Amino acid sequence: MSRSTLLRRLGGSRRSLDEALRAAGVDLGGRKPVKERAIEAAGALISEQGLGRVTFERVAAAAECSVPSLYVTFGGRDELLRAVFDRYxxxxxxxxxxxxxxxxxxxxxxxxxxxxxxxxxxxxxxxxxxxxxxxxxxxxxxxxxxxxxxxxxxxxxxxxxxxxxxxxxxxxxxxxxxxxxxxxxxxxxxxxxxxxxxxxxxxxxxxxxxxxxxxxxxxxxxxxxxxxxxxxx
Structure with missing residues (x-):
């Protein structure tokens, strides 16, 4: 699929494309990938507030990403926690x-x-x-x-x-x-x-x-x- 076709399907603007990429877990600002930021954010939440405080909403806020991007990256909270346990x-x-x-x-x-x-x-x-x-x-x-x-x-x-x-x-x-x-x-x-x-x-x-x-x-x-x-x- 060409870039112009993709833009057209997403509403005809670069902003729409950028928003779709962010929702898929792609960071456009040169920062760490969403996966890395989410694991680090969830680890900090567990350390400071306990395991029960880890929700996608809190992790997204701490990692400066969207909740949909976490679902795309991990599928669910359980997979995020497994990644955190593997890391730490x-x-x-x-x-x-x-x-x-x-x-x-x-x-x-x-x-x-x-x-x-x-x-x-x-x-x-x-x-x-x-x-x-x-x-x-x-x-x-x-x-x-x-x-x-x-x-x-x-x-x-x-x-x-x-x-x-x-x-x-x-x-x-x-x-x-x-x-x-x-x-x-x-x-x-x-x-x-x-x-x-x-x-x-x-x-x-x-x-x-x-x-x-x-x-x-x-x-x-x-x-x-x-x-x-x-x-x-």
């Missing part, structure tokens, strides 16, 4: 790390803890906001949706690696979900409370690196098995 949760980082070459059990555990700690402090603070809502409103539909999307990937990524370590005789054979929770829960709770602790008991607050190392060592002491005779872990 540690799952993608953990999957990429475990898919590549990594060290022995101890080195791998320490690196995984660093990834989790980094994710908890990454701005916007999507993961801490999500965890706070779990404690406040565990039955909320938005919270349920988040964990319905995050839990299977956590089991497939971190869970598969832990299961392989169990099969190799390097980790105690514990129920997989409990093993994952034993690994991540203490560290996540520490970082969730860290901002408040820094205000009311700053003299007791360790550095982030020290906290990561302590929790990694504690997990290894709890679950790591001694190497078999003549073998190395």
């Amino acid at each position: 949760s540690p799952i993608v980082d953990v999957e990429a790390f475990l898919a590549g070459p990594h060290g022995d059990l101890e080195a791998t555990v320490h690196q995984l803890y660093r990834l989790l700690g980094d994710a908890m402090e990454r701005e916007p603070r999507v993961l801490p906001a999500l965890l706070a809502e779990v404690f406040a409103r565990p039955g909320d539909a938005s919270v349920q949706f988040a964990f319905q999307n995050l839990t299977p990937r956590m089991l497939a990524g971190l869970g598969q690696w832990l299961a392989a370590e169990v099969a190799a005789g390097r980790i105690r054979d514990l129920p997989l979900l409990l093993l994952i929770q034993q690994m991540v829960s203490p560290l996540l709770l520490h970082f969730l409370l860290r901002p408040v602790t820094g205000q009311v008991a700053a003299e007791y607050l360790t550095t982030k690196r020290e906290a990561v190392d302590v929790f990694a060592h504690a997990f290894l002491r709890a679950v790591a098995l001694p190497p078999a005779d003549g073998a190395r872990s």
